[in-house]
Amino acid sequence: MQKFEIQILGCGSALPTRKHLPSCQVVNLRDKLLLLDCGEGAQLQWRFTGLNWQNIHHILLTHAHGDHVFGLPGFLSTMGLLGRQNPLFIHGPSSLQTFVEYMKAHFFPDLSYELHFIPVDTTVHQQIFEDRSMEIWSLPLQHRLPCCGYLIKEKPGQAHIRREMIDFYEVPTWAINRIKAGEGWTTQTGEYIPHERLTTPADPVRSYAYCTDTQPVPELAEWCKGIDLMYHEATYAETEKDRAETYAHSTALQAAKTAKAAGVKRLVIGHFSSRYEDEQVLLEEAQTVFQNTILASERLILTP
């Protein structure tokens, strides 16, 4: 299996607590790193991940609330101080472009790397990036201002060579990559050996959705159908359902219903209101409709 890990750097909401930092996650897909949101303290938490700043290729921002972006200026600035060379792509609602440009102009005009802002249309579910190993899709969310989540899908890898078959049919080394990529092999005696006999299938592709901040969005059931892991905000318990609606957030029960409707394999809930000393109440509420739920926590590492 190739690497596909999500590490949670912060899963609190707007008010800081002694326990939680504001929103930030890092996705490690085959050693390419994506940052999801960048709440205050992200660069401080980063120091504990052991990951290389240079390998962050994209930062995906959900919306222009401080608890999701106030760590960004320090993060960008520090990468510059460390001499980062690789260009960096920031994706997010267009309103955040001026913020990034303002901070750059006033605080770190001479960055050592190229910084590109790519506006995301938060009203459309579409692919916003792809390369050989992944696709990233936007997930329109419903919050108090333009907001979108992100779906990260691994692309299929190559088939695995069956060593004993390669030896048996005396396949030369130069042909291995073509076989991995899908071809069969014709032996010296003219016998055709199909690809499937020479290989075992590629690993199944995995997928992860990051859905915060939002009230329940029915379309997520379709867009995230059958994915492996969904992070969905669960700011409140059902007892605060009215408040959740007022502030366009979700309850733990609503998050679980979304996960169930989408048929995801696993749900992780986060963006906890500071009112919950212990989030067990949120977990138990979610598990009443979706058993395979876990609580987010700082430095937790998950695999889809």
Add this chain to the structure above:
Amino acid sequence: MQKFEIQILGCGSALPTRKHLPSCQVVNLRDKLLLLDCGEGAQLQWRFTGLNWQNIHHILLTHAHGDHVFGLPGFLSTMGLLGRQNPLFIHGPSSLQTFVEYMKAHFFPDLSYELHFIPVDTTVHQQIFEDRSMEIWSLPLQHRLPCCGYLIKEKPGQAHIRREMIDFYEVPTWAINRIKAGEGWTTQTGEYIPHERLTTPADPVRSYAYCTDTQPVPELAEWCKGIDLMYHEATYAETEKDRAETYAHSTALQAAKTAKAAGVKRLVIGHFSSRYEDEQVLLEEAQTVFQNTILASERLILTP
């Protein structure tokens, strides 16, 4: 003694480490709170102080580098979310005014409290604030952009009543405050008792200077003459003296020489470069010329 405490929330420099946060301190003078700088993570550290956000009256900013101000947006925003009512005064170089205004307009336009920015002329040593309990003075520093430190001087309190003398001369309760404030007392038999006989002197006034970021400033010897406690940046050791000069910072030795020239009672050094795993080298260097030096550290509480 009335309360006069300095709590260090962050004493690192621009690059974050696992050990230090960027610059921030809180001064508690008779339960009025001043924030000195506001590096990223300040609001997160605040949660551990047990202090009340409402009691912060002034934020004093030294200069427009990210490691001194990137915590400000979150700090201001959170106080609003918590329903702060007291007006807040931010003092600092004028370039920071647009930063505060930009962030307010884009991220927290509807603050629950009045926010006033008061530009500080960083080229002049002058009193920028006073009330019944303190004076605040600017300390022009020399950095790569306009920068100033701050000198906080306690004002004299009232004399202490000698209970046994009050009883002996049968001084009525209504006269006590006048005696505390400096008057004497004439007894029923016409005998005049001088103030000094009825009281013991007020506590000595104390003072604290916050000097960061800067190369050595000779005038500090005059401006901070004989003060109780000086925080002076010591980003580097003498082995990095050239680098200190290039970036307009100080070495530990230079900080100590400034403290000695000023004849301060105690020196605390901070703003440590991330290159020092252990700041003992900085402490020992400083102590070669100024013995009464200590190292800053997060959550350290000092009294002048």
